[in-house]
Amino acid sequence: MSRPKNSFEVPSLGEGLYAYSEAKEALAEGIAESLRKRGLNVSKEEILRQMVKPPSEEFGDLGIGLFRYAKALRVKPQELAEEISKEVNHYLIKEKKVIGGYLNFFFDIKKLAERALREAIEKEYGKWDVGEGKVRVVEHTSANPVHPLHIGHARNMFLGDSLVRILRNAGWKVQSRFYINDMGRQVAILVYGIMKLGKRAPEEEKPDHWYGKVYSVTNTLVELARAIKEGDEEEMKEWQEVLNELEEKWPEIVNALKEKIRPEEDHERAISELMKRYEEGDEEVKKIFRKVVEDVLRGFRETMGRVGVSVDVWDWESDLVWSGLVRKIIEEAKEKGLLKEHKGALAIDFSPFLNDEVRKRLKIPKGLEVPPLILVRSDGTTLYTTRDIAYTIKKFEETGAEKVINVIASEQRLPQIQLRLALWALGYKRYAENLIHYAYEMVTIPGMKMSGRRGRMITLDWLVDEAKKRVEELVKERSEAQDVERVVEAVAVGALKYALVSVSAEKPITFKWEEVLNFNTNSAPYLQYTHARAVGILRKGGKGDLSKASFEKAEKYKNLIMKIAEFPEVTKAAALDLAPEKIAVYLNSLADTFNEFYHKEPVAKEPDEGLRNLKLLIVEAIANIMKRGLNLLGIEAPERM
RNA sequence: GCCCCCGUAGCUCAGCCAGGAAGAGCGCGGGCCUUCGGAGCCCGUGGUCGCGGGUUCAAAUCCCGCCGGGGGCGCCA
Incomplete structure (x- = not known):
């Protein structure tokens, strides 16, 4: 890790890389060097990209296929792998195995555990300085x-x-x-409606919701007027239908606006005029636009506050x-x-x-x-x-x-x-x-059609309310927490977030409550529960002591140690690839591995002191990773659920 | 019509950018509860990686063509 350039981005680790990453990079550099010695121009990065986890544990913990280099050197892949095997070493690697053209490595789990567990209980485990303090802007939401x-x-x-x-x-x-x-046509339409209506949002209603209605109704009336003017029968019919639907839902607003936005007027021109005056900075128009938009933004901020998101x-x-x-x-x-x-x-x-x-x-x-x-x-x-x-x-x-x-x-x-x-x-x-x-x-969402023009929206406010309602039922009976309300909030919001960030962005999502709130797997509640469970063990058993832990017994918990050691690689990859879903996938599999361990191994009750300390360290590492990982997804990790 | 994205186990998805040895979870079938939180655990089941070509020692991954789903082609955003 290079030295941090910004004081607020200081990694807490001292010198050097995380254990797993250090070993991986050292092996990559060693292999690259071996190949360079044989006349090939190969970089560490190129090797790093090709290093994979073998399909089976029996083959190794980390490996690489050397076929392309063997071909370039006109030697047999297996022979090349065997030769390179002799030239590459790292103190965290205890065994090397050549299978066909693959060169595979086995970690020395005892040594890896000694380092990785110490690192993993650090407050900032998984933090990196690959960004070197450079600036990036993320524009989001912008509704x-x-x-x-x-x-x-x-x-x-x-x-x-x-x-x-x-x-x-x-x-x-x-x-x-x-x-x-605020300068698009849509805002102008909303403002037009507000001017016609002659009032702003009432105190008792959330402003963005109320303006949303006014916008839908105004837009519909304007479109209807246009259709009538153009004599487009089909459009007329369609917009009339929309209007009828809106009238059923919000009779007051529709009735009030129907009187004022009549088909015979030229609304298009009036709206264009509004836009023009706003763009020119006409004081009177400016005042109205700003007030209306501020009102809506107040609603946005309230919603964002509920889900714990803020922008700079x-x-x-x-x-x-x-x-x-x-x-x-x-x-x-x-x-x-x-x-x-x-x-x-x-x-x-x-x-x-x-x-x-x-x-x-x-x-x-x-x-x-x-x-x-x-x-x-x-x-x-x-x-x-x-x-x-x-x-x-x-x-x-x-x-x-x-x-x-x-x-x-x-x-x-x-x-x-x-x-x-x-x-x-x-x-x-x-x-x-x-x-x-x-x-x-x-x-x-299956069975729910969104339609902007019909004012049919699956609002985030509704989603949060609905999630809370559903979570409440599940949590209330079992919860061990004193502040059940906060837990319900964290679980409900967390579940929503997880559902929307755990799938790669380019895939469409079908939102199903049964999956979003499935407490058994692949959901925020599952991960939160796993975290709370780990914290619960620490409450009973206390924290592990590095100096008392029997690391020589770590081999038995290899799966967990490896997973713990890999976490920093995941946070780095998620950043480089802009892929939050990588964190989600990793955490889910970490939780699975941990729950398996949890079920088989008593921790707090472990009589052997050395072993108990080792296990407690593992549990603490899991709790820390879970919390930090969830936090990277914007999800809270309550200590009790 | 042209363009973009997606298509991997019955379902939800990882793996694809940087080719190397098909993965999770759910579901389903069977088993485990006087134990640190059973919101759990164990065993099993399950795939012509949409289809057809090509490149390669090697293709889910790269290239070409098709099929299916979604989206885009405004003096909207």
Whole structure:
């Protein structure tokens, strides 16, 4: 581990790497060196990538296939493996075994346990400095402030928050940001409705929920008016149906707005006018927009508070426009001759830039046709992506960030690509290359259809309420905790988070309560329970003493020792791959291994003092890892459940 | 139509980026409770890695083509 550069990112370990990692790297370097001696140009990193866990314990704990090098050297794989085997050593390795072209290593579990257990009971086990104190920005949640946060935003928020934690743990300085998209058409529609209605959210209702209703109703009335004007029978029918549905749910709001948003008026123009005035900074309009959006954000913050997520910086899209940053971008584009008229608006045509080299560097798929990006509407206002260009530059320049990670639904892949291309075209090449679209797929609940236009939403507030209700029933009877309320909260929220971060982001999720709240396996409650159980043992048995533990008996608990020793590799991989699910998968398997041990081995009651101390150390390591691992996923680990 | 993502055991998923020796859990069948928290444990069951080609000593992994599911192709975001 290199020396920390930021005082607040100091790893607690002294010199050197974690035991397992140190051994693995030493072996890799040894193998690479052996191969270099034979004339091959091989790096430690290349070897490291190929080192795998053999399929069976009998083959070894760590291994590598040397076929490709044998081929390059024109020798038999087995012979090469045997020769290299003699040249590679580390004090934590007690045996080497060659099987075919594989070179496998066995750890000396006693020695590994001595080191790994000492490391694992340290407060900051699994912390790294691979980020070297460099800055990264993670933008997440960034929901449109026109309706409550829903299940999709929840996935976004939990993934984003977990990435922040994982990256910080790996030594990056991370800033999280929420982009308040207050200049889009949707907010203008909401404000339009509010102006017509002539009032803001009532005290007794959560503001984001109330505004969500107003937004749905206004949008429906506006769309209906448009359909009538255009004489589109089909659309008319559809929107009328939506309106009827909304009227059943929220008669008051619909009735109040129906009077004021009449089909014969030109609402489109009025809304465009509003947007324009807001963009120009018209004081009167500004006041209303800001008040409405602030109200909705208050609702967001309340929800985020419930699930324990906060962001460092809240950025207003409108500030970007008013500060002139957006205009500056447009000027730059003009000067560079990038702006072309496209159907009456101003756009960047990317075709001159789209060569294979650029595609590769900006991760744009080979076959993807990228349409021109419109920067300025014909009425002179700007669009979301235009402002996002300015925002991206701001994120990089304000923080000196090495990379900016945008957690954004995969539906927005194309605009994100256009954004990178626009940055590239404008000459912000480093930013373009280091802007990461962390895309995630949708979440669905069987039997519940979300429909924005129909005001049908699976809100995060509802999810939390529902989870708490369900958890309460399960916990109340059995709980040993005094503060059952807090436990219910931690378990309910934890279960939701785990369900949404334990699956890789690119996979769609089908949300099923039976799985989310399955206390038996692969869920936050299962892991929390395992943690509480481990802590419970320590309460009874006390903490283990390193100087009294019989490490020579560690071999018997090899599975656990190995797992404990591997934890830092997992936290590192999760950070490098931006993969919270790796933590989840690991913790689940650690819990399985521990529960097996727990059942077979008395710990606190173990009569042999040396063995008892060893076991207590193992239990303490598990508790610590469980807690730290869950924390990286944003999940609390109560001491009692 | 074009493009992107996904397709691994009955179910939920890991492994795919950096090719090397098919993995978990659930479910199902059987067993274990006077024991530190049974929200548990043990044994067993289960796969032409969507299909077809190709590259390779070696393909779930890379390449090409198809099939199925989802998403995207707006002066919306």
